[in-house]
Amino acid sequence: DIQMTQSPSTLSTSVGDRVTIACRASQNVYTWLAWYQHKPGKAPKLLIYEASNLQSGVPSRFSGSGSGTEFTFTISSLQPDDFATYYCQQYSDYPWTFGQGTRVEIK
Amino acid sequence: QITLKESGPSLVKPTQTLTLTCTFSGFSLTTSEVGVGWIRQSPGKALEWLAVIHWNDVLRYNPSLDNRLTITKDTSKNQVVLTLTNVLPVDTGTYYCGHRLTQRGFDSWGQGTLVAVST
Numbered sequence: 001d002i003q004m005t006q007s008p009s010t011l012s013t014s015v016g017d018r019v020t021i022a023c024r025a026s027q028n029v030y031t032w033l034a035w036y037q038h039k040p041g042k043a044p045k046l047l048i049y050e051a052s053n054l055q056s057g058v059p060s061r062f063s064g065s066g067s068g069t070e071f072t073f074t075i076s077s078l079q080p081d082d083f084a085t086y087y088c089q090q091y092s093d094y095p096w097t098f099g100q101g102t103r104v105e106i107k
Numbered sequence: 108q109i110t111l112k113e114s115g116p117s118l119v120k121p122t123q124t125l126t127l128t129c130t131f132s133g134f135s136l137t138t139s140e141v142g143v144g145w146i147r148q149s150p151g152k153a154l155e156w157l158a159v160i161h162w163n164d165v166l167r168y169n170p171s172l173d174n175r176l177t178i179t180k181d182t183s184k185n186q187v188v189l190t191l192t193n194v195l196p197v198d199t200g201t202y203y204c205g206h207r208l209t210q211r212g213f214d215s216w217g218q219g220t221l222v223a224v225s226t
Contacts, residue, residue, distance in 0.1 A: 034212025043216035095169040096156040
């Protein structure tokens with residue numbers, strides 16, 4: 001299985017901050033990588049697919065980059081609604097796997 | 108507008124079979140490039156992909172579930188059914204179904220259904 005490792009596990013930040021989350025794959029996943037936002041009691045929300053493509057309707061402050069085994073997710077200016085847990089997911093090879101999540105919390 | 112909704116029992120006993128149904132609208136599982144998958148989240152854990160079924164009947168399962176999973180579709184009812192046999196307490200969690208297009212992630216999700224495995 002392809003292991004997905006996110007860092008950091010927790011991020012204490014403030015509104016307006018720039019947030020960067022890293023995701024590393026144990027094998028080459030090309031650009032077959034998605035990023036999700038997940039809030040307690042809600043369904044996960046797709047933000048980025050194919051490593052850098054912004055899902056329709058998602059604000060442009062969210063972005064993704066990378067290929068191969070190293071990926072980055074960025075929120076350019078954190079908004080109050082952005083406090084949540086973020087997951088990367090590879091869909092290059094089965095079984096599809098998620099990272100362990102990065103919790104973005106209020107400092 | 109794509110919507111999905113999971114349904115099934117909230118409590119099952121160990122060794123029983125869990126059957127979950129995903130009822131969807133706004134798309135057809137006969138359309139090229141469309142898939143429906145199941146993902147779960149156990150308490151305090153990360154998301155875990157379980158299974159997917161595609162428009163062309165291609166199925167894939169997560170082997171970590173030790174061959175206990177079966178996914179089927181009923182295109183006339185717009186439903187996808189997931190069965191998990193011989194459930195264990197570690198199978199407790201929230202189960203989600205999601206829509207995807209080939210080369211993309213899951214772009215629409217159901218609200219999730221909470222399942223507890225306990226005596």
